[in-house]
Amino acid sequence: MATTHEVGDGLRVRLRLARPSDGELVRAFLETLSPETRHRRFFSPMPGERMVRHFTFFDPRERLIVMAAAMTEGNEQIAGIADVALLGTGVAEVAVVVDDQFQHQGVGKLLTEVIASLAVHQGATHLRAQLLEHNAPMLRLMERLGRTVRTVADGNTEVTTRLTAAQGRAT
Numbered sequence: 250m251a252t253t254h255e256v257g258d259g260l261r262v263r264l265r266l267a268r269p270s271d272g273e274l275v276r277a278f279l280e281t282l283s284p285e286t287r288h289r290r291f292f293s294p295m296p297g298e299r300m301v302r303h304f305t306f307f308d309p310r311e312r313l314i315v316m317a318a319a320m321t322e323g324n325e326q327i328a329g330i331a332d333v334a335l336l337g338t339g340v341a342e343v344a345v346v347v348d349d350q351f352q353h354q355g356v357g358k359l360l361t362e363v364i365a366s367l368a369v370h371q372g373a374t375h376l377r378a379q380l381l382e383h384n385a386p387m388l389r390l391m392e393r394l395g396r397t398v399r400t401v402a403d404g405n406t407e408v409t410t411r412l413t414a415a416q417g418r419a420t
């Protein structure tokens with residue numbers, strides 16, 4: 250995982266696990282997200298300090314946070330964050346958010362591939378995502394990973410993708 254990946258438009262990002270010292274980077278990332286992107290990921294207009302802690306303090310036996318970091322003018326900037334919670338039932342729940350200026354360049358694809366791989370390593374057989382509404386890019390990212398089933402209830406969409414052992418060899 251800890252190598253540099255080239256995604257679309259020559260953008261280079263480094264994937265790594267988040268750490269407690271990332272608070273400032275995470276705060277800056279959350280502040281620049283558009284209202285729509287925030288809403289789709291956090292179901293709320295402005296995620297606060299609780300979300301900063303969520304992204305920077307975690308028990309790796311229960312949850313992993315992976316960051317895609319871009320170098321801009323010599324400084325590290327977060328391009329996207331994915332988190333995966335291991336539910337212990339063979340299901341891992343994933344959520345992803347990519348900074349608006351970095352969307353459509355393959356950052357989401359890179360993050361979800363690594364998350365799928367980490368989830369398989371931890372014994373998951375399925376990856377699940379909760380979507381607020383129809384969310385074509387996220388659905389596409391899940392479908393790329395494997396056979397995907399979508400269920401809709403009360404306007405919310407749940408997407409479940411079957412993982413394969415081969416995905417565990419990708420990290």
Ligand SMILES: CC(C)(COP(=O)(O)OP(=O)(O)OC[C@H]1O[C@@H](n2cnc3c(N)ncnc32)[C@H](O)[C@@H]1OP(=O)(O)O)[C@@H](O)C(=O)NCCC(=O)NCCS
Nearest residue numbers: 289290344345346347352353354355356357358385386389
């Ligand atoms: C969902 C999200 C993470 C995708 O990140 P991204 O970096 O833009 O994703 P990528 O560029 O890697 O790939 C997106 C895929 O969706 C496809 N896509 C984009 N817009 C689409 C649309 N309107 N309809 C269908 N497919 C679409 C892209 O073509 C691409 O698929 P491809 O590689 O097969 O061509 C990003 O849009 C985001 O942060 N959204 C807000 C938060 C959110 O919705 N999170 C999901 C809920 S947890």
